[in-house]
Amino acid sequence: MKIATVMKLSITVKIKGCMCGWVGIDLQIVEEGGRVEKCTITRKEHNFRAVECIDTSETVQIKDLAAVNALLQKIKRARVPIFPHCVVGLDGHTVDMTIRSFSHRVNFHWWVDPPPEQAVLGKIFNDIIALAEAGDAYQRLINTGP
Numbered sequence: 006m007k008i009a010t011v012m013k014l015s016i017t018v019k020i021k022g023c024m025c026g027w028v029g030i031d032l033q034i035v036e037e038g039g040r041v042e043k044c045t046i047t048r049k050e051h052n053f054r055a056v057e058c059i060d061t062s063e064t065v066q067i068k069d070l071a072a073v074n075a076l077l078q079k080i081k082r083a084r085v086p087i088f089p090h091c092v093v094g095l096d097g098h099t100v101d102m103t104i105r106s107f108s109h110r111v112n113f114h115w116w117v118d119p120p121p122e123q124a125v126l127g128k129i130f131n132d133i134i135a136l137a138e139a140g141d142a143y144q145r146l147i148n149t150g151p
Contacts, residue, residue, distance in 0.1 A: 012036040044073040089120035
């Protein structure tokens, strides 16, 4: 008897600008038997330093499941140290990335770019931005400084 394995994975990314707002992306991935079956993305943006205050939320279903599967495989292969070299600054933006599945959860936080030892997180982050089609919101946020 074969037992089908179903995995539900949630990835939340929040990019916070220096006193100018935030962009949030929430991916919900359902994998069954090693194949991605469904992926939804919720994009949220709040930018209060733009010419007009932007406050949006939208949920879409991703049709390019091959791209979602590639992202999921990259996440599964990622190996990062728990205590990387710490880099902080006074301006720029910070990123919080949380990956959850059932009882497992891991949270990463960095300023502008992940530390060199965690460079794979930057690649995962870029894939998420592209998949969520959130590049414009991200650029608005990081280009709207104090």
